[in-house]
Amino acid sequence: MNRNILTLSFLLLLAFPFIVALNAHSPTIDDVLTNVNEYENYQKSSYSNLGDVIIPNSEKFGNQEKFWVRDFSSYSYYRINVTLLAVGNWSYVYMDNRTVDDIGIVEAIKTCKIFRDEFDSIIYPKAIEFAGHPDGILGDIDGDPHVSIVFLPFIFHTGYYSAINEEVTYPYSNRREMVYIDTDISVLEAIKTLAHEFNHLIFSNNDPEDAVFIGEGIAEYAILYTGYLSNSSYLLKGQGYNLTDFSMLYADSPDVSLLCWDPGLSNMMINYASAYLFIFYFAEKYGVDILRELIQTDIDGPAAIELVLLNNGFNIAFNEVYLNWITACTLDLQGVHNNIYAFENADFKINEMTPANIFPHKRDRMKLNYYGFDVTKLEVAPDLFTLQIDTPKSPYGLGIVSAIYDSNGWNITKKIIFKENGTIAQFYSGEDIEYAYILTSLIKNSPAAPLVYYSPPFDKLDYNLLEGHINLTGTPSKTGYTDLIILTLSLFFSNLILNIRRKR
Numbered sequence: 001m002n003r004n005i006l007t008l009s010f011l012l013l014l015a016f017p018f019i020v021a022l023n024a025h026s027p028t029i030d031d032v033l034t035n036v037n038e039y040e041n042y043q044k045s046s047y048s049n050l051g052d053v054i055i056p057n058s059e060k061f062g063n064q065e066k067f068w069v070r071d072f073s074s075y076s077y078y079r080i081n082v083t084l085l086a087v088g089n090w091s092y093v094y095m096d097n098r099t100v101d102d103i104g105i106v107e108a109i110k111t112c113k114i115f116r117d118e119f120d121s122i123i124y125p126k127a128i129e130f131a132g133h134p135d136g137i138l139g140d141i142d143g144d145p146h147v148s149i150v151f152l153p154f155i156f157h158t159g160y161y162s163a164i165n166e167e168v169t170y171p172y173s174n175r176r177e178m179v180y181i182d183t184d185i186s187v188l189e190a191i192k193t194l195a196h197e198f199n200h201l202i203f204s205n206n207d208p209e210d211a212v213f214i215g216e217g218i219a220e221y222a223i224l225y226t227g228y229l230s231n232s233s234y235l236l237k238g239q240g241y242n243l244t245d246f247s248m249l250y251a252d253s254p255d256v257s258l259l260c261w262d263p264g265l266s267n268m269m270i271n272y273a274s275a276y277l278f279i280f281y282f283a284e285k286y287g288v289d290i291l292r293e294l295i296q297t298d299i300d301g302p303a304a305i306e307l308v309l310l311n312n313g314f315n316i317a318f319n320e321v322y323l324n325w326i327t328a329c330t331l332d333l334q335g336v337h338n339n340i341y342a343f344e345n346a347d348f349k350i351n352e353m354t355p356a357n358i359f360p361h362k363r364d365r366m367k368l369n370y371y372g373f374d375v376t377k378l379e380v381a382p383d384l385f386t387l388q389i390d391t392p393k394s395p396y397g398l399g400i401v402s403a404i405y406d407s408n409g410w411n412i413t414k415k416i417i418f419k420e421n422g423t424i425a426q427f428y429s430g431e432d433i434e435y436a437y438i439l440t441s442l443i444k445n446s447p448a449a450p451l452v453y454y455s456p457p458f459d460k461l462d463y464n465l466l467e468g469h470i471n472l473t474g475t476p477s478k479t480g481y482t483d484l485i486i487l488t489l490s491l492f493f494s495n496l497i498l499n500i501r502r503k504r
Contacts, residue, residue, distance in 0.1 A: 214449070
């Protein structure tokens with residue numbers, strides 16, 4: 001008989017009692033410690049094919065570790081006992097021992113194997129293709145190319161990455177590249193979270209500090225780039241194509257600041273939604289390659305966006321990009337103005353607008369957040385109307401977008417106004433206006449975005465919409481009279497021409 005067959009038969013006889021035991025009960029952590037070799041064989045035969053996997057020098061299946069974990073409710077640290085239950089080319093997948101005891105070692109191994117395979121075959125290669133190598137400018141802290149993925153319950157978030165694990169001298173550092181994933185979420189949600197957090201690891205190793213909205217927006221975009229916002233499993237849940245789970249939260253809250261992540265928000269996921277939508281828009285209009293440059297640049301926040309755009313031939317200020325983006329969020333104008341006011345590869349528009357169909361329309365002390373925006377929709381609009389609005393305190397200004405649809409199609413204007421503690425009047429005209437939108441936002445020259453959670457500045461401004469072109473004194477403007485005369489003559493000659501044609 002073939003020697004290999006005899007050897008295999010002998011090994012199967014040795015393993016038979018162990019396999020029977022597995023079917024009889026769910027082994028405990030103690031079983032792992034005393035039967036590491038048998039578990040490696042069992043994993044190979046039942047759950048994975050480790051033939052092409054690089055087994056590391058120091059960490060093998062069944063290894064026990066104690067890892068520091070952050071308690072987000074008290075901002076303190078505690079330690080957990082974990083077991084290494086899957087080893088890949090690029091990953092060590094650990095699970096908290098309490099969870100292993102709860103679900104059983106067989107299910108724990110199976111779960112860890114799923115994430116090992118997903119990370120090694122999809123997340124890791126797509127992430128480095130998008131954002132760069134995880135070693136970045138900081139290097140590999142532990143000399144091991146593997147990323148440690150730790151599953152544990154009750155970590156407040158669906159997962160997180162902490163750069164302190166790559167700081168050798170920090171007392172709570174685990175001294176390795178690692179991310180944490182919550183065990184109390186679905187497999188699909190955990191996979192998306194893993195893609196998000198691994199992008200943070202890469203970003204942090206290439207640009208250790210950047211504005212929160214850029215870092216989180218790009219990490220959310222990494223989920224899209226990896227393919228998890230357009231695959232069949234995701235779309236079957238009823239999610240929008242290329243949109244995150246949280247995108248529609250922003251549809252109801254456009255007043256939330258893009259640049260400042262307010263720790264007082266009732267739902268922080270709104271911030272993730274706005275940041276993702278901005279980065280999605282940015283990549284769509286200017287290209288993924290420029291987005292990659294944003295990950296590598298040392299400059300932070302809006303200034304970094306302006307720099308990478310300028311380096312690629314786009315001489316455009318952040319404020320203009322921002323006003324174009326909020327217009328796209330409001331209107332999603334496909335096929336108009338080269339789609340600069342549209343999401344070409346997603347279906348998104350905000351829901352929260354203030355109707356103004358009776359004039360005068362007055363809003364006292366309207367609150368505007370720093371880089372949040374307000375939309376007034378005129379569904380019944382006169383052909384001449386005026387916006388009178390206070391201007392904010394220095395150093396802030398107003399970004400104002402008007403979008404008017406009339407017999408000539410869309411007319412969109414953008415203005416940035418800095419006039420401390422004053423009131424301004426903006427005049428608008430059209431021919432047979434069907435509807436109009438007025439967008440307002442509190443902005444700043446050379447805006448900065450915090451690197452940490454920070455409540456946004458705001459101002460409260462009086463806001464009036466008036467029929468006709470009305471000066472601040474309350475009298476019709478000369479421009480208004482001229483426009484009215486031109487509009488009246490235009491209507492008169494249009495009717496005259498129609499009557500002549502009818503007589504013919």
